[in-house]
Amino acid sequence: MFLGELEKQVLQYLWSSPGVDVKRVHAELAKQRDSSLNTVQSALERLFKKGLLSREKQGHAYLYRAEVARNDLIAKLIDSVASDFVSKGESSLIAAFSSVSTEMDEAQLDRLEQLIEIQRQQLKKGDSSAD
Amino acid sequence: MFLGELEKQVLQYLWSSPGVDVKRVHAELAKQRDSSLNTVQSALERLFKKGLLSREKQGHAYLYRAEVARNDLIAKLIDSVASDFVSKGESSLIAAFSSVSTEMDEAQLDRLEQLIEIQRQQLKKGDSSAD
DNA sequence: GTTAAAACCGATTGCCTGTCGGTTTTCATT
DNA sequence: AATGAAAACCGACAGGCAATCGGTTTTAAC
Numbered sequence: 539m540f541l542g543e544l545e546k547q548v549l550q551y552l553w554s555s556p557g558v559d560v561k562r563v564h565a566e567l568a569k570q571r572d573s574s575l576n577t578v579q580s581a582l583e584r585l586f587k588k589g590l591l592s593r594e595k596q597g598h599a600y601l602y603r604a605e606v607a608r609n610d611l612i613a614k615l616i617d618s619v620a621s622d623f624v625s626k627g628e629s630s631l632i633a634a635f636s637s638v639s640t641e642m643d644e645a646q647l648d649r650l651e652q653l654i655e656i657q658r659q660q661l662k663k664g665d666s667s668a669d
Numbered sequence: 670m671f672l673g674e675l676e677k678q679v680l681q682y683l684w685s686s687p688g689v690d691v692k693r694v695h696a697e698l699a700k701q702r703d704s705s706l707n708t709v710q711s712a713l714e715r716l717f718k719k720g721l722l723s724r725e726k727q728g729h730a731y732l733y734r735a736e737v738a739r740n741d742l743i744a745k746l747i748d749s750v751a752s753d754f755v756s757k758g759e760s761s762l763i764a765a766f767s768s769v770s771t772e773m774d775e776a777q778l779d780r781l782e783q784l785i786e787i788q789r790q791q792l793k794k795g796d797s798s799a800d
Numbered sequence: 801g802t803t804a805a806a807a808c809c810g811a812t813t814g815c816c817t818g819t820c821g822g823t824t825t826t827c828a829t830t
Numbered sequence: 831a832a833t834g835a836a837a838a839c840c841g842a843c844a845g846g847c848a849a850t851c852g853g854t855t856t857t858a859a860c
Contacts (some may be wrong), residue, residue: 540671544850546753560806576851579807584848598806598858612751612761613768619746622677623739629777631762631769632784637744638762639788647785647792648759653763654778654785657770661778673817691837708822710838715817729827729837 539588539618542580544573545613549590549604549611557605670749672718672727675704675712680721680735685714687734 541549544567552558564578579648582602585591591613593600606614613631620630642650672680675698682697683689684732695709713733716722723741724731735746773781 540750540847543753543775544849550754559753573849574851575806577849580849580851583748583808585682595857598804600807607768607770608754609764612754613765615750616747616761616765619750620743622679623743629769629773631765631773632777632780633740634743634747634765635762635781635784637740637742638760640791641744642760642762642788644789644792646763647789650760650763650766651782651785653766654782656780657773660771661775671816675818704818705820706837708818711818711820714839717839726826729835 539615541615542581544571544577544631545585546584547571549608552591552602557601559596559599559601561599601614606645641669670684670745672746673712675702676716678702679709679712679716682734683722683735688732689734690727690730690732700728735769 547567547570548563554561555566560575560579560582563582564573564575566576567573582591582593582600586593586602589604590604591602592605593602595601612627616634617630620634624630624633672773677759678698678701679694682694682752686693686697689709691706691713695704695706698704698709713722713724717733721735721737722733723736724733726732747761751765755761755764
């Protein structure tokens with residue numbers, strides 16, 4: 539999977555403002571880039587076709603919203619670039635960590651460990667209560 | 670940055686066998702794909718131009734080797750694909766972890782925590798010894 | 801039904817990978 | 831130095847995809 543620059547900006551905006559029409563997106567993006575309304579329209583449509591956006595009609599226009607959460611998309615993207623270099627059975631995230639860890643500071647390591655702890659709790663809960 | 674299929678295969682092979690010539694690479698890749706020698710040559714050259722390979726002449730031919738470690742490349746790729754979605758100071762990996770954590774089992778969590786520990790040691794070392 | 805708004809279609813450009821054939825360069829050997 | 835083989839290099843082309851936007855069709859509000 540690969541996303542172009544415009545597509546990324548569109549997604550970024552939709553995460554912050556779900557349920558907006560092309561005009562709004564275009565107006566907002568005007569701060570960052572100089573694309574015609576039609577160009578933005580095309581990007582929206584491409585993303586919609588890719589399944590990354592949903593839309594519903596209201597009056598004349600469609601209201602778009604991101605169908606995928608930011609973190610999920612990041613995870614997907616990481617997987618798509620890392621998986622080719624990761625042998626089966628290995629988690630691409632873990633491989634990725636080996637790669638990126640050197641750029642992480644203590645605060646980030648703390649944060650990650652915290653998340654791991656939360657996940658451990660989840661696992662425990664699942665162990666005892668689930669069927 | 671984006672790498673094509675052939676380029677990935679070439680890199681993969683060069684990590685396992687550094688310092689080989691086009692002929693060798695071509696012969697090896699013949700197991701996976703059916704490209705002409707020239708095609709492989711082009712891929713090598715493109716990767717070289719991208720700075721991902723180095724080469725030195727020996728006799729007629731160049732011997733190629735990967736200039737970037739696997740993990741470093743993964744890190745780069747992750748960066749290129751996720752950076753736009755991640756604000757400064759945030760780690761794309763941590764964002765991704767939020768999404769993937771639910772699929773990780775205890776062994777993987779252990780492994781990850783272990784890697785975190787290693788990284789903490791690295792940070793400490795850097796703290797005290799660096800200028 | 802008219803009309804304005806928005807969606808949709810199609811064409812074009814630019815970039816990149818993969819694909820090779822053919823030419824030039826290089827180098828070892830005589 | 832001449833020559834011939836080996837390899838590098840050049841140039842061209844196909845295919846895919848994002849970005850671009852003009853122009854036409856559809857839609858819905860009044």
